[in-house]
Amino acid sequence: MPITDWLRQQLELDATSSVELGSQEQIIHVTGRHVIKLLKRDSISVLLLLFFSGFAGYRAIGGSFLVMLSDAPNGLDPFNWLLIGLVSLLALLWMALWVRGKPTLRTRSILLFTGTALSLLAYFRYNGGRLFVIDAKLFGGQGTDPFNLLLIFFAFLSLMSVVFIFYDWLNDQLIVTNQRVIFDDDTVIIPRLVEERVQRQIFLEDVQDVSAATKTYAEQWLGYGRIEIKSARFNGNITFEAARNPKQLQAAVMNQVRALRKATTTQDYGRLVAERVYGERTPAPPRPQLQLKQSKAWLWLHRIIPNNPEVNIERGEFTWHPHWLFLLRALVGPFTLLGCGVLIIVIGTRMAAFAPLWVLFASVLLILVWVGWSAWEIEDYRNDLYILTPDKVIDIEKKPFGPEERREAGLSQVNNVFSQTTYFSNFFGYGNVVLNTGGGGNSITFNRVPRPSEVVSLVTEYNIQAKRAEKYRPLNDTLELLKYYHEAQIQRDEINRPSA
Numbered sequence: 274m275p276i277t278d279w280l281r282q283q284l285e286l287d288a289t290s291s292v293e294l295g296s297q298e299q300i301i302h303v304t305g306r307h308v309i310k311l312l313k314r315d316s317i318s319v320l321l322l323l324f325f326s327g328f329a330g331y332r333a334i335g336g337s338f339l340v341m342l343s344d345a346p347n348g349l350d351p352f353n354w355l356l357i358g359l360v361s362l363l364a365l366l367w368m369a370l371w372v373r374g375k376p377t378l379r380t381r382s383i384l385l386f387t388g389t390a391l392s393l394l395a396y397f398r399y400n401g402g403r404l405f406v407i408d409a410k411l412f413g414g415q416g417t418d419p420f421n422l423l424l425i426f427f428a429f430l431s432l433m434s435v436v437f438i439f440y441d442w443l444n445d446q447l448i449v450t451n452q453r454v455i456f457d458d459d460t461v462i463i464p465r466l467v468e469e470r471v472q473r474q475i476f477l478e479d480v481q482d483v484s485a486a487t488k489t490y491a492e493q494w495l496g497y498g499r500i501e502i503k504s505a506r507f508n509g510n511i512t513f514e515a516a517r518n519p520k521q522l523q524a525a526v527m528n529q530v531r532a533l534r535k536a537t538t539t540q541d542y543g544r545l546v547a548e549r550v551y552g553e554r555t556p557a558p559p560r561p562q563l564q565l566k567q568s569k570a571w572l573w574l575h576r577i578i579p580n581n582p583e584v585n586i587e588r589g590e591f592t593w594h595p596h597w598l599f600l601l602r603a604l605v606g607p608f609t610l611l612g613c614g615v616l617i618i619v620i621g622t623r624m625a626a627f628a629p630l631w632v633l634f635a636s637v638l639l640i641l642v643w644v645g646w647s648a649w650e651i652e653d654y655r656n657d658l659y660i661l662t663p664d665k666v667i668d669i670e671k672k673p674f675g676p677e678e679r680r681e682a683g684l685s686q687v688n689n690v691f692s693q694t695t696y697f698s699n700f701f702g703y704g705n706v707v708l709n710t711g712g713g714g715n716s717i718t719f720n721r722v723p724r725p726s727e728v729v730s731l732v733t734e735y736n737i738q739a740k741r742a743e744k745y746r747p748l749n750d751t752l753e754l755l756k757y758y759h760e761a762q763i764q765r766d767e768i769n770r771p772s773a
Contacts, residue, residue, distance in 0.1 A: 298730075304517055310514075349399070445459060458471045475511055478741075486519070497519065589662065595721040596723045603654060604651075618632060687708045690706065692725035692728070693706075703724075
């Protein structure tokens with residue numbers, strides 16, 4: 274299999290695993306960074322790998338550096354004459370810069386240091402020194418000494434860096450579906466375990482223009498460039514640098530945009546006319562049928578800890594809570610109090626011989642405080658709600674028996690939806706879902722929800738349906754007006770009544 278086909282297959286596999294697709298959604302095209310981007314990012318790691326592994330291999334076969342052989346001086350051999358020539362050239366450059374004064378101080382310092390090093394090297398070789406010497410007696414002996422083991426360790430670290438940078442490069446991609454364009458931006462420390470992932474998207478309905486630019490001859494000849502997808506929404510543009518085959522992706526996006534506009538126009542116009550003019554009832558658009566995973570508490574704990582998310586199928590409503598890890602974190606305080614209290618009671622009973630009545634009183638008080646504090650934290654956790662309905666999103670933060678902060682936005686006002694995960698949160702399967710709701714940086718954030726990519730996918734499906742309904746609301750009103758106008762014309766005999 275050619276390397277390009279293999280890379281394309283890996284991109285498609287990663288896109289499938291990193292994006293939760295809607296019930297009617299499918300991936301059309303995937304593009305990643307060009308290999309030139311990998312070479313730029315991986316060059317230092319590759320050079321370090323070659324240096325450390327080469328150094329270790331050279332020492333393993335008995336190699337040494339800067340060895341003095343006084344019985345065989347080199348004198349002014351060709352290599353030393355070359356060094357003298359380089360030193361003389363550096364001296365001339367230093368003098369040419371010296372007359373320019375202080376602005377060239379840094380460059381002159383570098384030239385002086387380099388010339389001094391080359392002069393010492395020439396002097397060393399003149400007296401019999403050798404830069405590289407292989408001694409058969411040392412063959413194998415240096416291969417496992419502490420210094421060589423350290424070199425091998427550094428070579429291994431460099432190799433891991435090369436692999437991780439390659440994996441990170443492979444996971445930056447632009448994904449085109451039949452509903453949206455998604456920029457999947459990963460930062461990888463340990464593949465599949467410790468990753469930071471940010472996904473941004475533009476709905477196809479909001480795509481205004483797609484530009485693909487190759488600004489240099491290298492970009493033109495090697496087939497990579499810059500892609501910018503412009504959105505009708507505030508601050509919603511996506512820019513993807515060093516994209517492979519940018520014109521191909523540009524064509525894929527615009528083809529989907531044209532196909533979507535044509536399909537929605539044909540289908541929805543026909544449905545609207547049938548409903549508003551002729552009174553026919555057409556089936557409502559199907560609701561998303563995603564296979565959402567639910568976090569469920571064990572055994573009797575489900576009576577205390579709700580399912581995450583809670584699903585109301587009839588109303589098409591989903592309610593998320595923060596990830597269960599944050600309930601455990603909130604319960605650290607009560608359980609620490611309980612443990613310390615029990616320890617104090619036990620030690621006090623043995624050392625101070627407390628009366629049984631005092632022990633009972635302290636134990637009951639400790640349990641009451643522990644139960645009350647735990648119940649408070651559990652209720653506080655249950656009161657943090659992120660609700661999605663077919664027409665709006667709601668963010669509720671409420672303290673037990675206390676104040677409540679409620680934010681609400683219509684789904685048609687949501688401009689962009691994307692997820693954010695950190696290295697830690699990605700490992701434990703939670704993250705933030707950000708819903709931009711207009712200009713000025715306004716947004717609603719579902720904080721620390723489980724499986725954020727699923728949340729993004731579901732919100733996206735609801736958002737698309739809401740936007741389409743919003744788009745055709747003026748047409749509904751217009752058709753309703755035409756219907757009444759048509760009936761008024763019939764009543765006034767301005768047109769013939771329809772035959773029975």
